[in-house]
Amino acid sequence: MEQNYYNLGGIKVKKGKVLKIITIILVITVICLVSFIGVYVKVQNRMENKVKDYQLAMDLKGSRVFSLKVKDGTETIIKDKDGNVIDSATDEEIEKNGYTKEEKTINKEEDLNKANYQKTKKIIEERLKRLNVEDYNLRFNEEDGTIYIEVPEDKETDHIVSNIAETSKFEIIDSTSKDVLMDNSSVKSANVLYNTTENGTIVYLNIEFNKEGKEKLKEISNTYVKQDTSAENTTEENATNETTDESSTDTTEDSSETTDTTSKEKQVTLQIDGTDMITTSFEEEIANGSIQLSMGSATTDKDTLNDTKESATTIATLLDIGKLPLEYDIDENKYIQTDITNDVLLKAIIGVTVVFAIALIILVLIYRLNGLLSVISYIGLVATYLLVIRYTNTLISISSLAGVLLILILNYLYNLKMLGNIKNNKDEGVSKVINKTYVNFVFKIIPIAIISIVFTLMNLNPLKGFGTTLFWGVVVLLVYNIVITKGLIKIKEGK
Numbered sequence: 001m002e003q004n005y006y007n008l009g010g011i012k013v014k015k016g017k018v019l020k021i022i023t024i025i026l027v028i029t030v031i032c033l034v035s036f037i038g039v040y041v042k043v044q045n046r047m048e049n050k051v052k053d054y055q056l057a058m059d060l061k062g063s064r065v066f067s068l069k070v071k072d073g074t075e076t077i078i079k080d081k082d083g084n085v086i087d088s089a090t091d092e093e094i095e096k097n098g099y100t101k102e103e104k105t106i107n108k109e110e111d112l113n114k115a116n117y118q119k120t121k122k123i124i125e126e127r128l129k130r131l132n133v134e135d136y137n138l139r140f141n142e143e144d145g146t147i148y149i150e151v152p153e154d155k156e157t158d159h160i161v162s163n164i165a166e167t168s169k170f171e172i173i174d175s176t177s178k179d180v181l182m183d184n185s186s187v188k189s190a191n192v193l194y195n196t197t198e199n200g201t202i203v204y205l206n207i208e209f210n211k212e213g214k215e216k217l218k219e220i221s222n223t224y225v226k227q228d229t230s231a232e233n234t235t236e237e238n239a240t241n242e243t244t245d246e247s248s249t250d251t252t253e254d255s256s257e258t259t260d261t262t263s264k265e266k267q268v269t270l271q272i273d274g275t276d277m278i279t280t281s282f283e284e285e286i287a288n289g290s291i292q293l294s295m296g297s298a299t300t301d302k303d304t305l306n307d308t309k310e311s312a313t314t315i316a317t318l319l320d321i322g323k324l325p326l327e328y329d330i331d332e333n334k335y336i337q338t339d340i341t342n343d344v345l346l347k348a349i350i351g352v353t354v355v356f357a358i359a360l361i362i363l364v365l366i367y368r369l370n371g372l373l374s375v376i377s378y379i380g381l382v383a384t385y386l387l388v389i390r391y392t393n394t395l396i397s398i399s400s401l402a403g404v405l406l407i408l409i410l411n412y413l414y415n416l417k418m419l420g421n422i423k424n425n426k427d428e429g430v431s432k433v434i435n436k437t438y439v440n441f442v443f444k445i446i447p448i449a450i451i452s453i454v455f456t457l458m459n460l461n462p463l464k465g466f467g468t469t470l471f472w473g474v475v476v477l478l479v480y481n482i483v484i485t486k487g488l489i490k491i492k493e494g495k
Contacts, residue, residue: 021373024487028380035383044302052390057135057397057465058152060340066333068124068147068165070117070326071106078102083178085274107326116325117145123321124149124164130317131160135395135461145326153335159310165328167273168318170207172220175267175279181220186213190319192312193292200298203308205315207291214289221282224266272315340398352405359412367419370489374415377485381411385476392472400465403452407473410448414441414481418489430490438482449474 038049078086079100089099121140124147128136137150149164151157172182188210195202209217269279270293277293295312299305360378363371385407394400418437425433452474455467 021488024484025376028376028383028484031380031387032383035387051387054390054396055134055393056152057395057400057461058137058150059338059397060345062153062338063150063336064153064157064161064333065148065150065336066161067331068149068328069331070112070145071329074103074105076101077104082176111326112145114142117142119325120145120328121147123324126321127164127318128160130321131164131314132156133160134393135397137461146331147328148332150336159314161330161333163314163318165324165330166318167327168321168323169271169273170319170323171271173269173271174224175269181268182209182213182216184319184323186210186216187319188213188289190316192309192316197298200300201305202298203295203305203312204292205295205312207293207319209289217286217289217291220268221284221286224268224281226265226281226283272319356408356412363415363419367423370419370422373488374419374485377481377488378411378415380484381476381480382408384480385473388472388476389469392468394468394472395461395465396469397462397465399462400469403466403469403473406448406470407477410445410473411477411481414477415485417441418485422489431486434486434489438486442478445474445477 034051038051040047040049042048078089078094079102080086081098086099089097093099094101117140121138125138128138128149128151133151135152139148141147151160168184170182170184170187171180173180186209188208190205190207193204193206195204265281267279267281270277270291296304296308299308360375363374365371367374385404389396389404414437418434421433421437422430448470452467452470455463456471458464458467
């Protein structure tokens, strides 16, 4: 029977059980490689880590502070002879081209009230959430409507700052008379759609209209229709074939008539915040109550596609939430550097790692093989926990790190208690001892689990960060130890 066993540190272990242990260790090794090193693939001649990065909070990576102030006074609008708004023109260009200047009141006096200030604050908060800004501070002056915002500094910050104060005014207007046919009150929702063709992917802004808007859109699509000039063109071609001696003057007149026919076609212009998105006529009745605007042409370039998606998603988000009741300006915009530099953070991590490394070595010295397997399991738990933090979009802040540290301490205490019970109860089966230790441990950390849930539901960021990391830590600790740690440690059974 001896050939069916291996001698591991003085412990006889079945060959089949050794294979299971090796398998578990290999799984732990893979988890550690993914978590601590990453998974790199070649993307456009560079190696890119496909493992999701950590989301650092403001107290670890700095922040951007800016304020939104209600616009006051008037603004000068320059229009051409057809009433189209001109972005900019010198006085000489205005006189030469016959442009006109109009003075427009930015915010009416009667609209400057607390109700609109409060409504703006709610919309701004909703925009921050929908733009995936979970960690932010917002202060509000209800007397003048000024809003002070602090958000984390990262690659998305400039995009957020440049869009957060957009009025998001949506209009469908008559392209000739400039009469407003539909506005935000007709919009039900907005989202982004994609269509993949042979030439690449096209991004569409899809706007859904409410019941009243659906009827208006149906009416507009029947009024502003493309003119079918095919019959007229066919008649003209036949007439030209039959009469070959028509003069060039007649041809010119025909061309002029065709141009007049085209110019008489009624068109609408879709505008967002005064910017023309598209000017068009409708080929058929739109009865489903939605329109799709293509955001650029089809592309296979990843960066171009991502930029288009981001732009379309932002517009859809702003339209979906609704327009601001007042126009705002970005007033203050500055970067605040964190007191905790990368160097300080690295030194702290190294210090904690050294302390835990010494503590884990002590387990190996006292409990030999069981201690070694416990250490392997412990490292695997840390790697698993860090992956869970990444993929649950948990913000890493000072308070979050405190939660992580508490989980690592709890896991060490569990392993220490489990190994001690196994050593002191040699006559009982290892599985039985582990189960007893585990159940006792679960009852002891129930208060911690409750605290983690309560803190996670709070709006105060430091407590929420601590509670979130603590909650996921408890989940990982309980699941991992009963599945992985138990599978490694119960090697004495089956001798």
